[in-house]
Amino acid sequence: MTKHAIITGDIVASRNIAPLQKEKLYSDIDAFLRSLKKKWLLEYETYRGDSIQCEARSPELSLRVALIIRSYVMGYTPDEMKKKILRSQKKGAVPKGYFNVAFDIRLAIGIGEVDFIKRKKLSSSDGIAFQLSGEALDNLKEEPRRLVFKSADQTLNIDIEPLIYLLDALTQKWTQNQAVLVLNKLQDKKDEEIAKLFKISISAVNQRKRTAQWTAIEKAVTYFETKLKK
Numbered sequence: 001m002t003k004h005a006i007i008t009g010d011i012v013a014s015r016n017i018a019p020l021q022k023e024k025l026y027s028d029i030d031a032f033l034r035s036l037k038k039k040w041l042l043e044y045e046t047y048r049g050d051s052i053q054c055e056a057r058s059p060e061l062s063l064r065v066a067l068i069i070r071s072y073v074m075g076y077t078p079d080e081m082k083k084k085i086l087r088s089q090k091k092g093a094v095p096k097g098y099f100n101v102a103f104d105i106r107l108a109i110g111i112g113e114v115d116f117i118k119r120k121k122l123s124s125s126d127g128i129a130f131q132l133s134g135e136a137l138d139n140l141k142e143e144p145r146r147l148v149f150k151s152a153d154q155t156l157n158i159d160i161e162p163l164i165y166l167l168d169a170l171t172q173k174w175t176q177n178q179a180v181l182v183l184n185k186l187q188d189k190k191d192e193e194i195a196k197l198f199k200i201s202i203s204a205v206n207q208r209k210r211t212a213q214w215t216a217i218e219k220a221v222t223y224f225e226t227k228l229k230k
Helices: 019-036 059-075 079-090 128-140 154-171 176-186 191-198 202-211 214-229
Strands: 004-011 041-047 051-056 105-112 147-151
Touching: 004 059, 004 128, 019 041, 019 051, 019 059, 051 059, 059 105, 059 147, 059 154, 059 176, 059 214, 105 128, 128 147, 147 154, 154 214, 176 191, 176 202, 176 214, 191 202, 202 214
Parallel strands: 105 147
Antiparallel strands: 004 051, 004 105, 041 051
8 A cells, every 4th residue: 555654743832832923933834834745745734823733745755755844934924123133233133033933833744554644634634644743742752853754664763863863963963054054955056046045155055954954864865765765
């Protein structure tokens, strides 16, 4: 039977986010997930406000998709931060962009067969992939980690687990700008495109790639994709 890749997630410490800020964040996440359907997602759903569930287009793309979502949330700039940056720019002080991450999300990837999928309401679907993803997310809430992978193949789990641990350790050190850099690189944007988008030099792009550990992340994602294609 066909294997499916289900990603379940929830915003970290969502109760501590101010109501208006929370409403804007949730709306923007929904719009972002909708944009991912063009290339990366088969379907997605947001529910209970702070929770998401989506199906990657293929199991091998699931880690890339999870990191795309994580980097979007970690790179998300609240309106008050945008105003602070604008004030700094008007004063002639160009901010370096090393702002601390304001938001984060837990994400659990589940790979396996499904019993049935309700495309318009993924949370009402069932099967091994959904169960593994949901159970893994519940377990994450008791840990400091933000990313986990589970499949019905225990040999694959043992092989992939160290990779996920290392990626989680790297991503938790990101600043907002580093997260945004990785968000664009994961979607195959060229350095020149990123430099033009953020009005920075190629050398600045390269600096952000180094500090975000992009080369290590790229190799890890490539290894994962190759492993799950077999």
